[in-house]
Amino acid sequence: MRVREFAVDLRRPLSTAKGDIDRREGFLVAVETADATGVGEATPLPGWTESLAECRNALESVGDPETALTDGTLDDTPAARHAVSLALADARARDEDRSLTSSFALSSSLATDSHTSVPVNSTIGDSGVESTVEAAMDAVAAGYDCLKVKVGARAPEDDIERLSAVRDAVGPTVSIRADANGAWDRWTADRFLDGIASLELEYLEQPLAAEVLDGHAALRRLHDTPIALDESLAAVSPERAIASNAADVLVCKPMALGGPERVLSVAERAEDAGAGVVVTTTIDAVVARLGALHVAATLPRIRAHGLATASFLDADLAPDPAPVRDGAMTVPEGPGLGIDVASLFD
Numbered sequence: 057m058r059v060r061e062f063a064v065d066l067r068r069p070l071s072t073a074k075g076d077i078d079r080r081e082g083f084l085v086a087v088e089t090a091d092a093t094g095v096g097e098a099t100p101l102p103g104w105t106e107s108l109a110e111c112r113n114a115l116e117s118v119g120d121p122e123t124a125l126t127d128g129t130l131d132d133t134p135a136a137r138h139a140v141s142l143a144l145a146d147a148r149a150r151d152e153d154r155s156l157t158s159s160f161a162l163s164s165s166l167a168t169d170s171h172t173s174v175p176v177n178s179t180i181g182d183s184g185v186e187s188t189v190e191a192a193m194d195a196v197a198a199g200y201d202c203l204k205v206k207v208g209a210r211a212p213e214d215d216i217e218r219l220s221a222v223r224d225a226v227g228p229t230v231s232i233r234a235d236a237n238g239a240w241d242r243w244t245a246d247r248f249l250d251g252i253a254s255l256e257l258e259y260l261e262q263p264l265a266a267e268v269l270d271g272h273a274a275l276r277r278l279h280d281t282p283i284a285l286d287e288s289l290a291a292v293s294p295e296r297a298i299a300s301n302a303a304d305v306l307v308c309k310p311m312a313l314g315g316p317e318r319v320l321s322v323a324e325r326a327e328d329a330g331a332g333v334v335v336t337t338t339i340d341a342v343v344a345r346l347g348a349l350h351v352a353a354t355l356p357r358i359r360a361h362g363l364a365t366a367s368f369l370d371a372d373l374a375p376d377p378a379p380v381r382d383g384a385m386t387v388p389e390g391p392g393l394g395i396d397v398a399s400l401f402d
């Protein structure tokens with residue numbers, strides 16, 4: 057397995073209730089199977105995955121990639137596992153001369169009508185009312201019809217004011233999500249949900265700490281705004297989140313859950329339980345973004361995913377085969393991920 061380290065600064069930081077993300081570091085990997093080469097990416101985000109050093113150690117310990125994936129050695133290092141799993145899936149799809157989406161659709165029990173284009177949300181970080189509204193208007197002018205606004209970094213009354221101003225500015229048809237990144241206690245979340253009740257948010261993501269499944273279940277019972285879980289899935293488990301009736305929507309990050317096939321199996325169970333699935337990046341480079349796009353394209357339902365994060369990066373590992381146009385990404389049809397391996401490894 058070849059491993060290449062990379063680092064990219066963000067062009068603009070993403071401000072969240074848990075601090076700013078301003079740089080991404082990780083590893084590009086290439087695996088050689090008998091018939092094809094596949095590429096994967098590990099871009100760990102401490103707090104969500106292992107650290108960069110732990111990820112490096114885990115990747116260095118990989119002998120046979122297939123074995124490393126199945127014998128449990130990568131189970132505590134989801135970003136490293138993601139890289140290996142994605143690279144093997146990419147190699148398999150290239151060998152079959154299929155797109156990764158079509159290869160995933162074959163091996164999953166999800167509906168087979170995969171999509172050629174995936175709508176995406178515009179990710180809007182924490183900032184004051186005026187600049188939040190400006191970012192929202194820019195996104196709508198660029199063709200997005202779904203916005204995801206970070207909240208929880210300031211008092212709930214201020215976030216209510218920000219979201220009310222966004223709703224006023226964009227009108228009733230644009231979908232608005234809010235993501236608190238676990239910033240609140242029950243009382244604060246209640247105040248926020250009371251304050252935004254008339255704004256018709258699509259959902260509120262992770263209002264409470266990751267471990268608090270019963271609290272999220274209570275918020276779901278007491279308020280009309282749907283609740284999504286993100287941090288809880290990696291911290292507790294997608295199974296327990298589903299079983300606790302704690303979420304209307306599961307926000308699945310392939311990088312944090314240990315690889316694309318993990319997200320697809322969560323999606324199969326979510327489908328049975330009537331929960332929605334939204335796939336998002338951890339602000340990744342082009343290989344992991346493409347992997348997440350192929351996962352999203354395999355899901356039966358059309359809904360906006362959190363994949364429009366290329367614009368946060370100051371540079372990338374290769375030209376982007378799936379840029380956002382008019383609020384959507386077109387799924388590459390070429391074999392595997394749909395990116396030239398030689399453009400990534402010279």
Ligand SMILES: O=C(O)CCC(=O)c1ccccc1C(=O)O
Nearest residue numbers: 177179204336337338339362363
């Ligand atoms: O979902 C999106 O729109 C983009 C991804 C995103 O918000 C994110 C990116 C890095 C770390 C955490 C998160 C998050 O969803 O909380």
Ligand SMILES: [Mg+2]
Nearest residue numbers: 235261262286
């Ligand atoms: Mg989130």
